[in-house]
Amino acid sequence: MNDINKTLYKNRHIFKSEQAKKMKEFVQHNNVNTYRHCFNVVRVSLKINEFLKLNSNLDTLVLGAFLHDFYLYDWHDKDMCKKLHGFVHPKIAADNSEKFFNINEDVKTVIIRHMWPLTITKIPNTKEAIVVCIADKICSLMEVFSV
Ligand SMILES: [Fe+2]
Ligand SMILES: [Fe+2]
Numbered sequence: 001m002n003d004i005n006k007t008l009y010k011n012r013h014i015f016k017s018e019q020a021k022k023m024k025e026f027v028q029h030n031n032v033n034t035y036r037h038c039f040n041v042v043r044v045s046l047k048i049n050e051f052l053k054l055n056s057n058l059d060t061l062v063l064g065a066f067l068h069d070f071y072l073y074d075w076h077d078k079d080m081c082k083k084l085h086g087f088v089h090p091k092i093a094a095d096n097s098e099k100f101f102n103i104n105e106d107v108k109t110v111i112i113r114h115m116w117p118l119t120i121t122k123i124p125n126t127k128e129a130i131v132v133c134i135a136d137k138i139c140s141l142m143e144v145f146s147v
Contacts, residue, residue: 003058004046004058007058007059007062008062010059011059011062011063014067014101017100017101019070019072019096019100019101020035020066020067021035022072023035023038023069023070023072024036026072026074026075027074027076028140028143029144030143030144030146032143034069037139037140037143038065038066038068038069039066040139040142040143041068041069041132041135041136041139042066044135044138045061045064045065045128045131045132045135046058046061046062048134048135054131056127056131057106057128059107060104060106060110060126060128061110061128061131061132063097063101063110064106064107064110064111064114064128064129064132065110065132065135065136067093067094067096067097067107067111068090068093068111068114068132068136069089069093070093070096070097070111071089071092071093071096072092072096073092075089086115086118086119087115087118087119089115090112090113090114090115090119090122091112094108094111094112106126106128109125109128110124110126110128110129110132113125113129113133114129114132114133114136115133116133
């Protein structure tokens with residue numbers, strides 16, 4: 001088993017948890033639910049890390065990517081101000097992740113900082129946070145423009 005598969009296997013209880021599966025109930029972009037979006041970001045983050053030989057901490061990268069949008073609500077909901085969502089959901093996702101999965105500070109940093117530059121003061125300041133921030137933009141664009 002290579003390092004990536006070991007990391008995925010080690011954290012499988014999180015991917016398979018009822019709380020994480022709740023993300024399947026919410027649409028992220030087009031016909032892509034939040035759960036699938038998060039896994040797309042895991043996949044692209046791992047590719048970027050490999051391609052640029054960044055040698056990121058794989059647990060931090062995979063968990064940060066998987067939980068970056070673990071906010072658990074429908075952001076298209078009329079009651080929910082869409083503009084506000086962009087600013088508030090990283091903190092909500094980090095709080096949920098801490099509550100359900102007891103994540104460490106490094107993973108929290110990845111989640112909190114993934115919406116930069118929208119959240120202007122939350123600059124990604126670790127390798128893993130930079131990778132997930134970029135991977136999220138790539139995946140979101142691909143999901144929005146896919147038919
Ligand atoms: Fe997000
Ligand atoms: Fe995202």
